[in-house]
Amino acid sequence: MITGNESLLFDPRFMDPQAEPYGLFWCANAEDVQAIQINAVCKALLAPWRELTEWSEFVCQYPYILVAVPPGSTRDEIASELQARFPLPVLIPGKDAFHGCASALELRENYGLSAIDQLVLDAEELPSPGLLNVGTQIDCDGETNTKRTSSGLALLDREIGGFAPGELSVWTGRRGEGKSTLLGQILLDAINQGRRVCAYSGELRAKQFKRVIRQQAAGYLHVTKLEDPWTGKEYYTVCDDVKGPIDCWFDGSLFLTDIRDKVAHDEDTILRLFEGANRRYGCDTFLVDNIMTAQLRGEAEQGYYRAQSAFAGRLADFCKRLGVHVHLVAHPRKTEGKRPLEADDVGGSGDITNRADNVFKVERVPEEKVQELGYSSLLTILKNREFGARGKVKLEFNEPSRRLFQKDGSPAKRYGWEMRKT
Numbered sequence: 001m002i003t004g005n006e007s008l009l010f011d012p013r014f015m016d017p018q019a020e021p022y023g024l025f026w027c028a029n030a031e032d033v034q035a036i037q038i039n040a041v042c043k044a045l046l047a048p049w050r051e052l053t054e055w056s057e058f059v060c061q062y063p064y065i066l067v068a069v070p071p072g073s074t075r076d077e078i079a080s081e082l083q084a085r086f087p088l089p090v091l092i093p094g095k096d097a098f099h100g101c102a103s104a105l106e107l108r109e110n111y112g113l114s115a116i117d118q119l120v121l122d123a124e125e126l127p128s129p130g131l132l133n134v135g136t137q138i139d140c141d142g143e144t145n146t147k148r149t150s151s152g153l154a155l156l157d158r159e160i161g162g163f164a165p166g167e168l169s170v171w172t173g174r175r176g177e178g179k180s181t182l183l184g185q186i187l188l189d190a191i192n193q194g195r196r197v198c199a200y201s202g203e204l205r206a207k208q209f210k211r212v213i214r215q216q217a218a219g220y221l222h223v224t225k226l227e228d229p230w231t232g233k234e235y236y237t238v239c240d241d242v243k244g245p246i247d248c249w250f251d252g253s254l255f256l257t258d259i260r261d262k263v264a265h266d267e268d269t270i271l272r273l274f275e276g277a278n279r280r281y282g283c284d285t286f287l288v289d290n291i292m293t294a295q296l297r298g299e300a301e302q303g304y305y306r307a308q309s310a311f312a313g314r315l316a317d318f319c320k321r322l323g324v325h326v327h328l329v330a331h332p333r334k335t336e337g338k339r340p341l342e343a344d345d346v347g348g349s350g351d352i353t354n355r356a357d358n359v360f361k362v363e364r365v366p367e368e369k370v371q372e373l374g375y376s377s378l379l380t381i382l383k384n385r386e387f388g389a390r391g392k393v394k395l396e397f398n399e400p401s402r403r404l405f406q407k408d409g410s411p412a413k414r415y416g417w418e419m420r421k422t
Contacts, residue, residue: 007047008055014038017061021120023091024062026078028069032104036068036116049081056086064089066123068116070098083129087275094122128280130258130273131198132206135251140207140214141243149285149325152189152413153406159381159389160358163190165284165323167357167385168316172332178377178397179329179362180289182404184213186327190285191253192416197285198255198277200270202293209256212402214238217246217415220400236400242417249417255283265295267311271318278322288315290329291352309351316355328356359383375407 009030014037027033027042034040039062043052052059059065065088069075075092082090097119101107107115132138148162163169163186171179187197201209215223215238223236238246255277263269270288277283288294296307308330315326330352353359359382370376375394384390395404398411405411 007044007051008041008058009033009044010041011037014040021066021117022062023064023066023120024059025066025068025119026082027104028074028078029103032068035103035105035108040068043078049085052081053085059086060088062088064091064125066091066093066120068093068104068119070102071095079126080129083126087272087279089280090126091120091123092126093119094124097122125280128273128276130261130264130269131277131281132256132258133251134210134213134254134256135247135249138206138210138256140210147284147323149190149193149195151186152192153379153393153395155391155393155406156379156381159391159393160384160387163285163325163327164357164386165325166320167325168312168319168355169325169327169358169360170312170353170356171327171329171360171362172382173362175331177363178395178404181216181397181402182362182379182395183287183289183327183329184216185403187254187285187287188213188217188415191249195285196253196255196277196281196283197287198257198274198281198283199287199289200257200259200273200294201287201289202259202265203290206256206258206260213254214243214246214250216402217249217417218242218401219403219413219415219418220398220411223400225400236402245417249415252281255281265293267294267296267314270294271314274318274326275322278324284322284324286324286326288326288328290331292331305351309355312352312355316357328352353383356383357385377404 010033016039019038021039023039025036025040027036027040029042032040033042043049065082065086067075067079067082067090069078079090079092098107099111099115101110104116147165150157150162171183173179187199190197215236218238222239222242224239225234225236227234257270257273258264274286291308291311294311296311298310299307302310312328315328318324319326361380361382362377364377365373365375376397377395379393379395381389381391394407396407397404401411403411
């Protein structure tokens, strides 16, 4: 009794997410659905794949999707389309699981139901498209509390109690003031506490992102100062003997969305990849750097600032639904004169900060005042929903490590990779 609508076919008598096997068996056709029966579905022959998105809630009842199709172009197409539409692990049977049979129906007829059950046991999970494992998939060397997460800045943590799950933190400040630098360290501190992290960096290529954050992880004791022979520009590079340990430390804990994808900046894509990173890899700390590089839906109808606010709202909902923390970089609009930035200046309106749980401002001290004041940057808490904190943290900058640290403190923090190395 195959039923459904014009796009998805299945037998409702055998559909139960609590019944073993627990996953969803995606078949090539209705005959294979009848052969497998339990939790088996297929796309209707003439239905376009885009219509399957209306079944997202139904499909996501299951922990994974098994493509119950023999190796070949049909299986590859189905797997690709499923990965593009559903934030679930997609599995394919092992290469010998079908014993040369051309369909699931033929497999059952020749080898019995036990062979159908074996499809799950031999299955392999496909890599998630659009996500890069920073530890192993990016090569940049060819080119020169209850679950609260500490920021790594003791004074900031004392004010806000760390970054709580289910919250959105917005970071603002004029361009080049150090927001991305400080957030790189915050990601490293999250990894240091056993968190798994996923970042969207809309302006940096993958190699640039890794080069910067690896330098921050290395620290000033593990970098070498070099000079460009053509320009005389001095810069720092991570010592070869620590690159491997740092990459091992990143492996499986730090992921980056792949902005080479043509839809990588689309807000729907960012959220889909974030949810996939949470479901598949356990990521619970996220970074959107920055909202201005995202392609916002509804911008033409709503206007730029309203579209920004709507995206911030979706991120806030994402945090609360999955119990994760998202850091969002949002540049302020231009302000009159030289008055200090306020929360309402973020994104051009107060809507973004209304949706946020925390709002922080990062600003550089004018160079002529650094020596007088004794610090080079200032972190200000503009909003903290939980405790109402409004403090300031004075910061100094260490160029070799690209680290910001508390005034009168030290940039010599040791991260987990170094502990393993010793």
